[in-house]
Amino acid sequence: MSGPLPGVTVGVDLGGTGTRIIALDGDGVVLHQLSSPTPTSPAQAISGLIGAITAAAAGRQLRAVGIGASGPVDPLGIIRNTETLPAFSGIQVAPVISERFGAPCVIDNDAVAAAVGEHACGAGRGSAGLLVITLGTGVGAAALTGGRPFRGADGGHPEAGHIPITGPPSPCYCGLPTCWEQLASRTALDQLTGKDTEALARKARARDVAAAGVFDTYGERVGTGLVILLAIFRPDRVVIAGGAARFLDLFGHGLHRSLDRGPKYTPKPTVAAAELGNLSGAIGAAVMAREQATPSSEAHTTMHRPSSPAAR
Ligand SMILES: [Zn+2]
Numbered sequence: 001m002s003g004p005l006p007g008v009t010v011g012v013d014l015g016g017t018g019t020r021i022i023a024l025d026g027d028g029v030v031l032h033q034l035s036s037p038t039p040t041s042p043a044q045a046i047s048g049l050i051g052a053i054t055a056a057a058a059g060r061q062l063r064a065v066g067i068g069a070s071g072p073v074d075p076l077g078i079i080r081n082t083e084t085l086p087a088f089s090g091i092q093v094a095p096v097i098s099e100r101f102g103a104p105c106v107i108d109n110d111a112v113a114a115a116v117g118e119h120a121c122g123a124g125r126g127s128a129g130l131l132v133i134t135l136g137t138g139v140g141a142a143a144l145t146g147g148r149p150f151r152g153a154d155g156g157h158p159e160a161g162h163i164p165i166t167g168p169p170s171p172c173y174c175g176l177p178t179c180w181e182q183l184a185s186r187t188a189l190d191q192l193t194g195k196d197t198e199a200l201a202r203k204a205r206a207r208d209v210a211a212a213g214v215f216d217t218y219g220e221r222v223g224t225g226l227v228i229l230l231a232i233f234r235p236d237r238v239v240i241a242g243g244a245a246r247f248l249d250l251f252g253h254g255l256h257r258s259l260d261r262g263p264k265y266t267p268k269p270t271v272a273a274a275e276l277g278n279l280s281g282a283i284g285a286a287v288m289a290r291e292q293a294t295p296s297s298e299a300h301t302t303m304h305r306p307s308s309p310a311a312r
Pocket residue numbers: 161162163172173174175176178179180181182
């Protein structure tokens with residue numbers, strides 16, 4: 001006996017370096033996860049994405065697709081990130097995916113997606129005011145109040161990676177001589193450790209003082225920007241996501257020392273590593289797609305629906 005397989009929602013985390021894709025079943029269980037390098041050529045961008053979504057769905061009916069993309073996403077759902085997502089910038093991604101699969105497609109910033117994922121089923125569960133910081137190729141930040149993302153007047157999320165902070169000169173493509181992203185991203189950590197961050201982490205965990213000092217310095221730098229966001233958003237919890245999150249045990253001490261130097265009225269939230277690991281963004285993108293595909297939900301994000309009924 002056989003019948004149609006239950007449908008899935010696919011979540012895509014489109015990062016500057018790599019793309020992670022998961023398929024969630026109706027109970028929120030991750031059925032498949034895949035990763036691949038993010039295409040850098042416009043000619044391969046959409047075809048690569050379609051191929052990866054098809055592979056993740058693995059023959060099941062696709063109910064919705066959610067995409068969390070690195071950098072700014074405009075109110076029309078167009079990625080505006082020529083620096084780290086050049087192949088996907090300025091093109092219609094969501095409508096094309098929606099038409100191709102006959103399923104709604106939602107697109108938002110990757111930090112927002114990670115925050116939604118951690119709030120729904122990770123380290124942010126139950127938080128009334130959650131701040132999620134992604135330390136990856138760049139630095140992203142998203143604030144959720146009562147589970148809903150903070151938005152600017154143009155619908156955008158805070159571009160908090162590019163806040164001016166004091167630190168060694170490190171000119172950024174944003175135009176600043178030093179900004180938080182240039183000192184606190186996973187990329188910056190790799191520069192600080194001399195590229196082999198994993199090897200240095202093993203030394204630091206074996207109580208090598210010099211190795212531990214490198215992570216301590218990095219923690220201080222993460223803290224210099226975070227303390228500003230604490231003063232503004234007043235979260236009850238901070239979740240650290242992205243590629244650097246798994247070193248929080250090593251840089252947490254420097255981070256907290258930096259936070260302790262903050263102004264008197266800064267809240268002291270708990271700081272935890274993402275529980276969904278490097279899948280926060282992909283799972284969050286799928287959760288956003290699932291929630292927004294429900295007609296009763298209030299739209300926060302640009303949602304594209306297919307113009308014809310879904311193919312069977
Ligand atoms: Zn910058």
